[in-house]
Amino acid sequence: MPTEVAWLAMAANNQDNNKPDNQPNNQPNNQHSKPKHSCSHGHHHHHHHAAVGRIQLAFFLNLLFAIVELIGGIATNSMAVLSDAVHDLGDACALGFAWYMEKISIKKGDQEYSYGFRRFSTASAVVTGVILLVGSALILSKAIPRLLNPEQPKLEGMILLAILGVIVNGWAAFKVSHGSSISERMITWHLIEDVLGWVLVLISAIVMWFWTIPILDSALAILLALWVVWNVFKNLKEAMRVFLQAVPSHLLLNEVVGSVQKQSQVHSVHHPHLWSMDGEQHIFTAHVVVRGKPSSEELSILKSQIKKNLQQEFHISEAVLEIELESELCLDPEHR
Numbered sequence: 001m002p003t004e005v006a007w008l009a010m011a012a013n014n015q016d017n018n019k020p021d022n023q024p025n026n027q028p029n030n031q032h033s034k035p036k037h038s039c040s041h042g043h044h045h046h047h048h049h050a051a052v053g054r055i056q057l058a059f060f061l062n063l064l065f066a067i068v069e070l071i072g073g074i075a076t077n078s079m080a081v082l083s084d085a086v087h088d089l090g091d092a093c094a095l096g097f098a099w100y101m102e103k104i105s106i107k108k109g110d111q112e113y114s115y116g117f118r119r120f121s122t123a124s125a126v127v128t129g130v131i132l133l134v135g136s137a138l139i140l141s142k143a144i145p146r147l148l149n150p151e152q153p154k155l156e157g158m159i160l161l162a163i164l165g166v167i168v169n170g171w172a173a174f175k176v177s178h179g180s181s182i183s184e185r186m187i188t189w190h191l192i193e194d195v196l197g198w199v200l201v202l203i204s205a206i207v208m209w210f211w212t213i214p215i216l217d218s219a220l221a222i223l224l225a226l227w228v229v230w231n232v233f234k235n236l237k238e239a240m241r242v243f244l245q246a247v248p249s250h251l252l253l254n255e256v257v258g259s260v261q262k263q264s265q266v267h268s269v270h271h272p273h274l275w276s277m278d279g280e281q282h283i284f285t286a287h288v289v290v291r292g293k294p295s296s297e298e299l300s301i302l303k304s305q306i307k308k309n310l311q312q313e314f315h316i317s318e319a320v321l322e323i324e325l326e327s328e329l330c331l332d333p334e335h336r
Contacts, residue, residue: 052106054176055099058187061172063092065165094131098124098187105278118278122242128187129236136225136232143221150214158205165198189231200224238279245275248282251314256284259309265302267291267326271334274316284310285320287330299323 101124109116173191200220207216238249247253257269272286290302303321310316324330 052099052102055095055102055187058172058176058191059092059095059099061168062095065168066092068164069161094128095187098128100124101127115277118281119242122239122278125185125239126236126243129232129239132189132232133229136229139221139225143218143225146218147215147222150218155205155209158201159209162198162202162205166195166202169194169198185235189228189235196224242276242279247274248276248279251282256310256314256316257286259313260286260288260306262309263302263306265290265292265294265298266306270330271322271332281317282315283318283320284314284316285322287322287324287332289324289326289328291326293325 101120105117105119105121107117169191173188173195176188176191204216204220207213241249251274253272253274256274257272260266260269267289269289270287272284274282274284276282288306290299294302303323306321307319310319
């Protein structure tokens with residue numbers, strides 16, 4: 001594409017505002033039931049196969065369109081289009097990396113990674129986000145000087161590429177937007193920014209077709225770059241919260257503890273910890289002090305009820321509860 005806006009139109013990922021946590025997983029309420037446990041894992045396995053398929057589609061569409069740009073740049077002898085083609089090939093590499101990491105994230109836990117590989121998907125979101133920030137910085141470095149020395153682009157090629165870009169990236173964005181992982185949301189931002197960039201290219205080309213306003217191209221590129229940077233920072237912040245094992249942003253630890261304490265048999269709760277594996281699956285651990293001296297069967301029923309409530313109220317997929325009697329002394333350290 002012969003403009004900075006078009007450069008930018010091939011660089012970002014989608015933040016689907018549907019929170020991943022609103023999608024309940026089918027985690028079993030009774031962890032002693034092996035058939036249900038197996039069924040739950042099958043559900044997550046299917047979910048991630050679908051995620052891999054969506055990212056794979058985005059990768060191939062991005063790569064093929066970059067090749068089209070490369071051929072178009074050679075045919076039209078346009079250095080701007082050739083430069084953008086190289087830029088889009090870099091984007092395709094980022095998507096390919098995300099695809100590879102998403103495939104790894106499906107693997108089950110082993111002796112080294114006991115929790116599995118779900119955070120590999122989040123790691124790919126961080127890498128993609130960094131690439132987007134670098135790309136946006138490059139676009140700003142090109143677009144800002146052109147405000148002082150605007151250049152009229154080749155409008156015919158601009159319009160044709162813009163129409164093709166809206167169709168290709170719009171289809172890819174629609175498919176990937178059905179995902180809910182941080183990686184998929186980052187990629188969807190990538191594709192939505194592409195679509196909006198191409199729409200801006202098309203609008204500015206039509207305007208410049210009737211009026212000679214070359215500065216319009218650079219101004220739109222700068223606005224779009226700043227918008228992308230803002231949204232990428234928000235996604236990177238969420239990814240870093242996952243890696244730092246922060247409480248998921250939409251949950252309050254006190255509310256989760258309060259749900260546990262609602263049980264009549266529960267005296268108190270201490271050492272509560274809540275974090276997310278990948279922005280979708282959340283884990284809660286706590287020491288639960290019970291009243292009296294309940295039987296093993298009563299404790300089993302209590303644990304099952306607590307886990308059921310946590311899954312239904314907060315979509316917590318795994319709850320590890322250590323049951324203690326009022327007379328017991330807790331030896332674990334406090335984390336301050």
